[in-house]
Amino acid sequence: MKVDITTPDNKLFSGEANLVQLPGLDGSFEILNHHAPMVSVLGMGKIKVIDTAKNVSYYEIKKGIVQVLNNTVVVLAE
Amino acid sequence: MSNLKEVRIRIASVTSTQQITSAMKLVSASKLKRAQDAILKLRPYSAKLDELLESLVVSLGNDVQEEIVFAKQRPVKKVLFVVITSNRGLCGAFNANVIKRTLALIEENYSQQAAAGNVHILSIGRKSSEFFAKKHFKMLDTHNELFDKLAYGNVAPVAEMVMDYFVSNVYDRVEIVYNQFKNAAVQILTNEQFLPVKMVDIKEVKDKDRNADYIFEPDKTIVLQEIIPKILKVKFYKALLDSYAAEHGARMTSMHKATDNATELLNVLKQSYNKARQAAITNEILEIVGGAEALKS
Numbered sequence: 001m002k003v004d005i006t007t008p009d010n011k012l013f014s015g016e017a018n019l020v021q022l023p024g025l026d027g028s029f030e031i032l033n034h035h036a037p038m039v040s041v042l043g044m045g046k047i048k049v050i051d052t053a054k055n056v057s058y059y060e061i062k063k064g065i066v067q068v069l070n071n072t073v074v075v076l077a078e
Numbered sequence: 079m080s081n082l083k084e085v086r087i088r089i090a091s092v093t094s095t096q097q098i099t100s101a102m103k104l105v106s107a108s109k110l111k112r113a114q115d116a117i118l119k120l121r122p123y124s125a126k127l128d129e130l131l132e133s134l135v136v137s138l139g140n141d142v143q144e145e146i147v148f149a150k151q152r153p154v155k156k157v158l159f160v161v162i163t164s165n166r167g168l169c170g171a172f173n174a175n176v177i178k179r180t181l182a183l184i185e186e187n188y189s190q191q192a193a194a195g196n197v198h199i200l201s202i203g204r205k206s207s208e209f210f211a212k213k214h215f216k217m218l219d220t221h222n223e224l225f226d227k228l229a230y231g232n233v234a235p236v237a238e239m240v241m242d243y244f245v246s247n248v249y250d251r252v253e254i255v256y257n258q259f260k261n262a263a264v265q266i267l268t269n270e271q272f273l274p275v276k277m278v279d280i281k282e283v284k285d286k287d288r289n290a291d292y293i294f295e296p297d298k299t300i301v302l303q304e305i306i307p308k309i310l311k312v313k314f315y316k317a318l319l320d321s322y323a324a325e326h327g328a329r330m331t332s333m334h335k336a337t338d339n340a341t342e343l344l345n346v347l348k349q350s351y352n353k354a355r356q357a358a359i360t361n362e363i364l365e366i367v368g369g370a371e372a373l374k375s
Binding site (some may be wrong): 010065 | 124296
């Protein structure tokens with residue numbers, strides 16, 4: 001699936017990934033390939049991304065909103 | 079000959095002015111590049127937020143819109159104008175345009191409120207701060223320092239402050255006046271109603287028919303409560319970035335024109351310098367020849 005993590009100032013991550021772990025308001029959750037369409041509010045925490053080459057990367061956010069649609073994950077972070 | 083010397087001094091001064099303007103043009107060009115990158119990066123972000131809001135509103139229906147604190151329509155008693163200009167001059171009519179538009183808007187739409195002293199100004203950029211202070215407008219605050227380091231983290235608190243004033247009924251309407259960036263040569267003078275938020279027209283959105291059936295987590299109202307302040311803050315930040323990029327575009331074009339004018343002026347001056355020099359030489363020869371003739375006879 002395609003993942004985009006952006007803040008108003010710059011792009012943190014953009015590319016193909018196998019798994020994204022996100023800090024939801026009610027606790028952390030993961031998104032895998034072919035997730036149903038979803039919009040969720042994110043709290044403060046770390047985003048974990050595992051890309052197709054199995055590399056793991058982390059991004060700190062204060063809050064944000066995630067949209068999942070057509071196998072594309074867009075995180076609008078702050 | 080004094081004329082010759084005068085022209086030489088003018089040539090020297092125009093040349094140094096030309097050097098300054100062309101240097102300023104180059105500086106603006108490089109700053110423009112960075113400012114342009116920033117605004118072009120933010121636009122998709124804010125477009126995505128708007129799209130999310132649309133699909134939310136469609137699934138929530140009209141009633142919820144009225145419950146949003148930022149969308150409450152009240153009789154307009156007190157108005158806040160957020161006027162965004164630049165900190166520095168030498169950018170053509172850039173700042174004058176914004177100030178003129180603000181004054182015209184106050185005159186047209188809010189003359190009653192202004193007469194009662196209920197139109198306040200929040201100025202961003204030294205040029206508007208100076209102007210409105212001099213004209214004895216009521217200033218809520220000035221934030222000239224935002225342009226020193228333009229980052230979302232610095233701008234968001236100012237936007238939050240404005241939003242708090244609206245929610246606590248201090249102001250019933252907030253308008254923003256700024257220059258929108260189109261390209262390096264073109265700025266679009268823009269005024270927008272910042273608060274209350276103009277909500278989405280459901281019918282219009284439904285026609286677009288691109289909205290998926292989303293799962294909302296934790297629930298729709300919380301998402302809505304989160305997304306609207308975010309949209310407002312991003313909108314505020316976007317106005318600043320737009321103005322910043324537009325400022326450098328305006329300065330670049332005006333400095334370019336100034337350099338061109340200086341070149342033209344230099345050509346004219348050089349020609350008159352050469353003419354004067356030639357006249358002086360001819361005169362001298364005539365004198366010598368005349369002297370020689372006189373000696374002969």
